[in-house]
Amino acid sequence: MTEERKKSIDPAALEMLERAAGFSTMFSRADEMKPCNFGAEGSCCRACAMGPCRLATTKDGKEKRGVCGATLATVAARNFARQVAIGSAAHSDHGRNVAKTFLAAAKGEAAGYEIKDVGKLNWLAGFMEIPTEGRTVQEIAIDVGEKALAGFGKQDDTPHVFVKAAPKKRQEIWEKYNVFPRGVDREIIELLHSSHAGNDQDAEHITTHLVRACLADGWGGSMTATHLQDILFGTPKPLTAEANLGVLKEDEVNVVIHGHEPLLSEKIVDAASDPELIKYAESKGAKGINLSGVCCTANEVLMRRGVNSAGNVLQAELAIMTGVVDAMVVDVQCVFQGIESVTSKYHTKLVTTNERMRITGATHMQFEEHNAEENARAIIKMAIDNYKNRKGEIHIPQYKSPLVAGFSNEYIRYMLGGKLRASFRPLNDAIISGRIQGAAAIVGCNNPRTVHDESIMYLVKEFIKNNVLVVTTGCAAIAAGKHGYMQPEMMEQAGEGLREICEAVGIPPVLHLGSCVDNSRVLTILTEVVNEGGLGEDISDLPAIGIAPEWYSEKALTIAIYAVASGASVIFGGVGSPVKSSKEVTRLITEGYEEKFGARFDFIPDKEGIFAAAMDHIHKKRKALGIDKQQERVLFDMEMRRELSV
Numbered sequence: 001m002t003e004e005r006k007k008s009i010d011p012a013a014l015e016m017l018e019r020a021a022g023f024s025t026m027f028s029r030a031d032e033m034k035p036c037n038f039g040a041e042g043s044c045c046r047a048c049a050m051g052p053c054r055l056a057t058t059k060d061g062k063e064k065r066g067v068c069g070a071t072l073a074t075v076a077a078r079n080f081a082r083q084v085a086i087g088s089a090a091h092s093d094h095g096r097n098v099a100k101t102f103l104a105a106a107k108g109e110a111a112g113y114e115i116k117d118v119g120k121l122n123w124l125a126g127f128m129e130i131p132t133e134g135r136t137v138q139e140i141a142i143d144v145g146e147k148a149l150a151g152f153g154k155q156d157d158t159p160h161v162f163v164k165a166a167p168k169k170r171q172e173i174w175e176k177y178n179v180f181p182r183g184v185d186r187e188i189i190e191l192l193h194s195s196h197a198g199n200d201q202d203a204e205h206i207t208t209h210l211v212r213a214c215l216a217d218g219w220g221g222s223m224t225a226t227h228l229q230d231i232l233f234g235t236p237k238p239l240t241a242e243a244n245l246g247v248l249k250e251d252e253v254n255v256v257i258h259g260h261e262p263l264l265s266e267k268i269v270d271a272a273s274d275p276e277l278i279k280y281a282e283s284k285g286a287k288g289i290n291l292s293g294v295c296c297t298a299n300e301v302l303m304r305r306g307v308n309s310a311g312n313v314l315q316a317e318l319a320i321m322t323g324v325v326d327a328m329v330v331d332v333q334c335v336f337q338g339i340e341s342v343t344s345k346y347h348t349k350l351v352t353t354n355e356r357m358r359i360t361g362a363t364h365m366q367f368e369e370h371n372a373e374e375n376a377r378a379i380i381k382m383a384i385d386n387y388k389n390r391k392g393e394i395h396i397p398q399y400k401s402p403l404v405a406g407f408s409n410e411y412i413r414y415m416l417g418g419k420l421r422a423s424f425r426p427l428n429d430a431i432i433s434g435r436i437q438g439a440a441a442i443v444g445c446n447n448p449r450t451v452h453d454e455s456i457m458y459l460v461k462e463f464i465k466n467n468v469l470v471v472t473t474g475c476a477a478i479a480a481g482k483h484g485y486m487q488p489e490m491m492e493q494a495g496e497g498l499r500e501i502c503e504a505v506g507i508p509p510v511l512h513l514g515s516c517v518d519n520s521r522v523l524t525i526l527t528e529v530v531n532e533g534g535l536g537e538d539i540s541d542l543p544a545i546g547i548a549p550e551w552y553s554e555k556a557l558t559i560a561i562y563a564v565a566s567g568a569s570v571i572f573g574g575v576g577s578p579v580k581s582s583k584e585v586t587r588l589i590t591e592g593y594e595e596k597f598g599a600r601f602d603f604i605p606d607k608e609g610i611f612a613a614a615m616d617h618i619h620k621k622r623k624a625l626g627i628d629k630q631q632e633r634v635l636f637d638m639e640m641r642r643e644l645s646v
């Protein structure tokens with residue numbers, strides 16, 4: 001092992017990094033490239049050609065302004081607004097693509113796609129006030145698809161259709177601060193417009209105004225993606241799979257899917273199990289076709305199809321370095337250009353599939369909903385044909401862990417209450433009694449500037465030990481899966497109260513809710529818990545917290561803001577705050593948001609500090625609810641277990 005800084009706690013990643021010595025990877029480039037403090041802390045303005053201006057507070061406390069007179073607070077807030085607008089655009093454009101494919105499928109114009117969850121379709125139609133009585137699935141689906149698609153380009157001033165799902169008290173707060181999200185595109189464009197030089201120059205207003213574009217993502221674009229993907233591909237239910245680089249197979253054709261949108265990858269899953277293509281692979285000397293994923297495309301097909309995950313975002317390069325990846329198929333977001341330079345050293349075909357994301361040197365095969373099946377088969381065939389071209393040494397680190405994933409909010413409700421009385425009641429009761437102290441959503445990315453997976457796993461372990469239920473999405477979820485914490489046996493690591501609940505319900509103490517857009521499931525669960533009663537009237541009353549311990553992306557910032565504006569406090573770890581340069585903006589997103597939205601956005605670099613602050617938050621919320629006193633412990637007898645079991 002080299003005596004460099006610790007880069008990961010994942011033995012598979014460490015093994016590959018040791019072999020990668022001398023190769024340029026995200027880890028080595030992070031060491032070579034020092035971040036620029038002006039950029040990192042939000043004080044560099046590039047909004048016009050009178051600059052760029054680097055603003056700072058001088059040692060004697062004087063504030064340097066931009067050429068236009070902009071203050072540090074304006075610049076930091078405006079930079080932040082631009083970041084969350086991009087994050088919102090990324091998720092929401094994903095949502096729009098899903099809505100387009102959904103509508104095409106409903107109209108019979110997308111061969112191979114069909115409505116898989118008619119129950120959820122009917123529920124969603126009812127919620128959207130679309131009649132279902134006496135109508136065919138196709139008629140209902142067309143109306144749902146059209147209304148969902150219209151939610152993106154809506155021009156009137158009424159709220160987005162999904163917003164009424166939020167607790168009533170929350171909606172009143174949004175009304176009061178004028179942040180009700182309307183059409184998704186409109187909110188993003190309005191925010192970008194207001195961030196143009198010579199527009200919004202009031203940090204307090206900027207930090208409030210940007211909330212709308214984030215809510216439009218959480219309760220609009222992302223929620224659209226989650227709902228429609230569930231209807232089109234099936235609402236997740238628990239299933240088993242494995243995670244880490246050890247899922248790759250030396251004697252099979254390996255296809256790794258990477259990115260975020262499941263539209264094409266769902267079809268790739270079908271093609272990979274097509275007997276004709278498997279036979280073709282065998283004719284080329286391979287024992288079969290082995291499909292796995294990295295990042296959030298992996299989460300999508302893991303949640304619904306049980307496809308193995310080869311790792312989280314920082315493992316894409318490492319997967320290629322095993323020498324056995326015959327094709328890496330990418331769609332959008334978190335697919336970094338560095339992978340192309342790695343593929344060019346191996347035989348791996350890098351295939352881009354989306355007009356929004358091309359990489360110089362990669363092969364582009366454009367995905368369209370009407371050619372998805374054909375496209376998927378062509379990609380698998382290309383990978384099979386490439387099997388014979390493997391060159392150099394092959395090395396697959398033999399690490400992988402079994403996991404249980406597939407916890408949609410619908411399934412959680414069902415598993416807690418059973419088929420006849422599906423309900424969140426048992427969860428609320430467990431929180432009220434103190435068996436479960438609260439919930440932590442550990443979400444988001446990895447970042448090569450932090451120790452890969454370390455903070456995520458520290459927090460997972462500490463929370464469950466302290467009877468805090470962990471729900472997780474994105475690359476954090478993959479980390480928990482790789483390190484074994486998504487197996488029911490891991491309930492042994494949980495505190496007594498949480499263990500009792502996990503045993504009674506038969507779940508692991510860490511629940512995989514899906515990809516990054518599926519953070520909208522967290523909003524739905526929080527709302528259901530509020531509506532169930534006994535834990536206050538609003539999300540801000542709940543002993544719950546969101547944490548992205550190793551974030552890197554602008555989407556993560558957007559998620560944080562829609563969570564905070566929905567009433568759930570959020571802590572980010574690892575690298576520092578993007579508004580650190582301005583005390584005023586730091587105050588606005590912490591105390592300022594707390595005054596308005598009852599929740600705050602903090603940046604705490606160290607994992608121990610995050611855990612202490614999160615537990616303090618959970619305890620304060622329990623105290624405010626009057627459930628902080630130790631209740632007399634009643635051991636679960638058989639009858640109570642039966643009550644909880646499905």
Ligand code: SF4
Nearest residue numbers: 045048051053066068
């Ligand atoms: Fe400088 Fe103002 Fe232009 Fe920003 S908008 S680059 S602060 S002159």
Ligand code: MSK
Nearest residue numbers: 296334444445474475
């Ligand atoms: S993929 S946004 S690195 S979680 Fe959703 Fe992972 Fe973060 Fe991308």
